[in-house]
Amino acid sequence: MRKTLYIIGLSAFVFSCTSQQNVKKTTYKPKSPVTQPKTMVKTPVQEKKKPQISNEHGVEFFTTNVGDITKNDNTVSYGSIVSAKPAGYKVVKTYFPAVAQNFRQRYLILHYTALPDDKSITVLTQQSVSAHYLVNNTGDNEIYQLVDENKRAYHAGISTWRNDKNLNDNSIGVEIVNTGYIADTTGKRVFAPFSEDQVKKVAALAKDIVTRYQIPPTNVLAHSDIAPARKQDPGPMFPWKKLYDEYQIGMWYDEAVKQSFYELAVSTELPMKYNEPSFIFNVQSQLQKFGYGTETSGSWDDATKKTIEAFQYHFRPQNYDGIMDAETWAILQALNQKYPIK
Structure with a gap:
């Protein structure tokens, strides 16, 4: 009887210790520290310092370009800066000049x-x-x-x-x-x-x-x-x-290119087509493509002849008869190839 009670008491003791160890493991499990995210500090963008406006006897000038020259933007003032003078207000040039500008003179x-x-x-x-x-x-x-x-x-x-x-x-x-x-x-x-x-x-x-x-x-x-x-x-x-x-001022055609167009015009018997409306329309279209304000009427009207004459004054001065012959046609083709409208 004593022995039985002893065994029961020992079992209860062991169970109690084991339970306490399990509780201890659950209760005191270490936690990973929580790291707060860092706040990013933005570095202020420094505005590019613009060249100064010069002042001579009270007249302002700006002679430095800050525009994009590849886009034909130029902020240089080739003369004094003209500004408004609104009554009761002051016009300041704190942010002068804007880069998005170019010349009127084209x-x-x-x-x-x-x-x-x-x-x-x-x-x-x-x-x-x-x-x-x-x-x-x-x-x-x-x-x-x-x-x-x-x-x-x-x-x-x-x-x-x-x-x-x-x-x-x-x-x-x-x-x-x-x-x-x-x-x-x-x-x-x-x-x-x-x-x-x-x-x-x-x-x-x-x-x-x-x-x-x-x-x-x-x-x-x-x-x-x-x-x-x-x-x-x-x-x-x-x-x-x-x-x-x-x-290196103005336009001119390349002689070799002109010659190739000339040979092509002669080989295709351009004179035989001269009075065909389709050829006249093509001539007018090519003159228009180059830059002239020619109307595409399909006929040799006075305005077209004068336009051909003006073209010859500039690019074929040896003969300015207003007739679109093979050489004049070849020069026009060579120029259109060299100076296309962009």
């Missing part, structure tokens, strides 16, 4: 005056026509400025090139003293030459303008290019190829 248009020096000055300064610059024919080193480049001069009139109209709004006009043309006994226009001194002046002036305003070659034009139905200047005696070759 074209350079060349003219002749059809007048001698003294009359050219009088007409261009005292009457309802003007230009930004006048290149005289007196043999000196002077070029006359008549209109601020930031203002509109009245030189282009009703005009068109590619997608632009009324080019007074976005061009710089250069007049060159030259007597223009006279008609010979057959009615053909005979144009007066330009002096070497004038050509050098025009080249230097044009180079400065196209460089400052990033004017592309396709936008250096004759008055006759933008208004072929009514203008002939500066005519076939103006040396466009010389400006292209020696000064």
